[in-house]
Amino acid sequence: MEELQAHIQLKKTDAVEDAIIVGDPARVDQVAKFLTEFRELKYNREFRSLRGTYKNKEVLVLSTGVGAPSAAIAIEELHNIGVKRIIRVGSAGALQLGIGLGNPIIGEGAVRDDGLTKMYVPEQYPAVPSSTLLAKAKEIAPEAIYGIIRSHDGFYMDNNEQTQEYWSNFGLIGEDMESGALFTVGRLRGIETLSILNNVVAYKEDLQAGVNDLVSGDDKVIEGEKRTIEIALEVLNK
Numbered sequence: 001m002e003e004l005q006a007h008i009q010l011k012k013t014d015a016v017e018d019a020i021i022v023g024d025p026a027r028v029d030q031v032a033k034f035l036t037e038f039r040e041l042k043y044n045r046e047f048r049s050l051r052g053t054y055k056n057k058e059v060l061v062l063s064t065g066v067g068a069p070s071a072a073i074a075i076e077e078l079h080n081i082g083v084k085r086i087i088r089v090g091s092a093g094a095l096q097l098g099i100g101l102g103n104p105i106i107g108e109g110a111v112r113d114d115g116l117t118k119m120y121v122p123e124q125y126p127a128v129p130s131s132t133l134l135a136k137a138k139e140i141a142p143e144a145i146y147g148i149i150r151s152h153d154g155f156y157m158d159n160n161e162q163t164q165e166y167w168s169n170f171g172l173i174g175e176d177m178e179s180g181a182l183f184t185v186g187r188l189r190g191i192e193t194l195s196i197l198n199n200v201v202a203y204k205e206d207l208q209a210g211v212n213d214l215v216s217g218d219d220k221v222i223e224g225e226k227r228t229i230e231i232a233l234e235v236l237n238k
Ligand SMILES: O=P(O)(O)O[C@H]1O[C@H](CO)[C@@H](O)[C@H]1O
Pocket: 022, 023, 024, 065, 066, 067, 089, 090, 091, 092, 155, 175, 176, 177, 178, 211
């Protein structure tokens, strides 16, 4: 019998070339709303998967939980079963004033402010998405905010405000916790990657309140989530 990947519990025959990863297992349902003929695959730990069709193209959807370590596990195991392109549809906090709630933030590169990717490759190695997928996103979503993002490990740090201001001053546009790992591990494994993030926290606003807006269904944030899903699916179809 074909071997199952230890965490995502999927095998080669479950895979298609294109995958969307999300942090929250509940977001898998939001992606499914755009798909036809979808079927649930597995739900093990934070890794919930389904496979469905968007405009005649099959796509695998998988949640990865919070943070770089579980995202990297998912990326490695997707690679093992033959996935070639991975787009993250996540949430983020803005690092510049004027980026509204629900605005899509698309990373042109990520500051690797996480612990895990340093164990893969030295810090000087850049975390960059696929230039091909990025160019497609720019055609499909010219309204999105493009720039460098920061991926970090610590949601509740005492010095969050200072750290955000520090990176904001270098022109970074937003932050999440998994894009750096996706770009780095994806590049090392020969996978094309992209990260499309929904802004849930305006710059200088309360971090917890913003994430709660996503959970409780704030209109702008929910519309932003839909738009990020749509952009990802269109990029994979283009
Ligand atoms: O909404 P997701 O995709 O989980 O992304 C963001 O939300 C989580 C923190 O609340 C982190 O995983 C961060 O990267």
